[in-house]
C-alpha cells in the first residue's frame with residue numbers, strides 16, 4: 224500500500240497555484256522578532272482567501288543561517304526559532320484541511336559545515352566512511368572546469384581545511400561542503416531524510432541545486448549522467464512507497480539541459496523554467512515579443528505527467544546566468560541602475576520595484592505568469608506589490624517581513640523594532656504604511672483584489688495548467704498573442720486566446736484566426752462577448768500594457784459561458 228497524500232489527483236500539481244514563503248518572514252506569534260509556525264498557521268485563512276493551493280516553504284531546518292537556511296545542520300528537525308516539529312505537523316494538518324498542499328526543501332547537494340557529518344568528516348582519517356560523506360582532494364587543481372556560482376564571495380570551489388589537511392569541494396558558499404554522491408551511504412541518508420518528511424504527509428519536495436550532485440574531472444560537473452542516476456533512484460523510492468507526491472527540480476540551466484531532469488517521466492515531475500523568466504522582463508523593456516517566443520521555441524516538449532514551474536520572482540536574485548552576454552548587459556542596464564541592486568550574476572530586486580511600481584506592468588507580467596503553459600509560482604508579498612531593501616546584504620533585501628497592516632512592524636511582530644530579524648520596508652513608496660494587506664483588503668481596486676480575482680479565474684480553466692500552446696505571429700511585434708487549447712477528451716475543446724500589449728502605448732493588431740472562423744470570443748474577466756471570428760484578420764486594439772483573455776466558443780448564435788461569474 225502506498226502512503227496517500229493530501230491530493231487525490233496524481234496530477235494535482237498541473238492545476239496548482241504555488242505560493243512561496245519563508246516562515247521566518249511571514250508572521251511572528253511570540254514576538255521575538257522572528258516569524259514562526261504558529262504565526263504562519265494564523266495566516267492560513269489569508270492564503271486560502273487569496274486562492275493559492277500549494278505552499279512552498281523555504282528551509283526551516285536547524286541551521287547557522289549563513290545562507291538563510293540552505294545551510295542545513297540537521298535534516299530531521301525544525302529550527303527552534305520557528306517552532307517545533309509538533310508545530311510543523313499542526314501547520315501541515317491545518318494546510319491540508321484547507322485543501323492546500325505543502326512543498327518543502329530537500330537541499331542535498333550540500334550541508335552546513337556545522338552538520339555533524341561534516342564535523343566528523345574533518346576529523347576522520349582519509350578513506351574512512353565518515354570522511355567519505357564529502358568530496359575531498361589533496362589539490363585544488365581538479366574539477367577546474369566547474370564554474371563558480373557565488374562569484375561575489377567565492378574565488379574557488381575548493382576550500383582548504385586545516386583539521387582534515389585537505390581541500391573540500393563546494394559549489395556554493397565555502398561553509399556549504401558538497402555531499403559525496405559517489406558514496407552509497409550519502410544516498411541512503413538522503414532517502415532517510417526524504418522519508419522522514421514524506422511519511423509525515425508532506426506533498427512535495429523542491430530539489431535544491433540538483434545539477435551539481437556528482438562531479439567528474441574533465442567535465443563542467445553539471446547535469447552528469449551519474450547525477451541523473453541519483454535522481455532516478457530518489458524518484459523510484461518515492462513511486463514505490465508514496466502516492467501523489469511531487470518533486471520539483473531547481474536546475475538553473477538552458478531548456479535543452481533541463482529537459483533530462485524530467486527523464487521519461489521518471490525523474491522530476493516539475494522543473495523551473497529559468498530561461499523564460501529574465502526574457503519576460505526583457506520583452507517588456509524592449510517592447511518586443513521576440514525574447515519570449517524565441518526561448519519558447521527552444522523549449523522542448525516534456526512527458527505528459529510533467530510540468531514547467533513558472534515564476535516572475537523568488538527569494539534569490541533575478542538570475543542572468545541563462546542569457547547571452549549581450550542580453551545580460553542589457554538587463555543590468557535596464558533593471559539595475561544602482562550597482563547595489565546587482566549580486567553575483569543577477570539582480571536582487573522584487574517585482575514591483577523592477578517595473579517602477581507600474582501597476583499596469585505588474586498586471587501584465589502576472590497575466591503571462593498565469594496563462595503560460597505551466598504552474599505559476601507567486602513570491603510572498605508580490606501580491607500586494609511589496610518593495611525591497613537593497614541596503615541589506617546578500618539576497619536579504621527581498622526577504623523582509625510580510626507587511627500585514629500599518630501598525631508597529633507592519634503587524635508582523637509586536638517586538639521592539641530593533642529586535643526584528645530584518646527591518647521592515649519603511650520608504651514612502653513601498654513602506655508598510657503605504658503597502659499592506661489590511662489596506663488592500665479594504666480597497667476594492669487594490670493589487671491584492673486584482674490578484675485574487677485573476678487566480679480565481681485561472682482556476683476555472685484547466686486549459687492553463689494542462690493545455691497546449693501556439694503562438695500567433697501578427698506583424699506588430701509589440702503584441703504577444705497565443706492560443707491555449709485543451710482537448711477535454713469528449714471531443715470538445717477548451718480554447719483560450721491570450722493577447723498582451725508589451726508596449727507603453729496603445730497598439731492595434733490583426734490576428735489570423737481563420738482556423739476559428741465562426742467562433743465567438745468571450746472576454747473572460749467580464750464575460751463580454753466579442754465580435755465573431757471570420758476568415759479575415761481579427762482586429763483588436765489594446766491599451767498600454769493591457770492584455771485580453773478570450774475564451775473561444777464554437778457556438779451558433781447562443782453564448783454559453785463556462786464557469787461562474789466573478790464579482
Ligand code: GLC
Pocket residue numbers: 290293294330395431432473538539
Ligand atoms: C539555491 C537556493 C539559494 C541557495 C543555493 C545554495 O539556489 O535557491 O537560495 O543560496 O541554492 O543552497
Ligand code: CA
Pocket residue numbers: 251252253254255256257258259304
Ligand atoms: Ca517568533
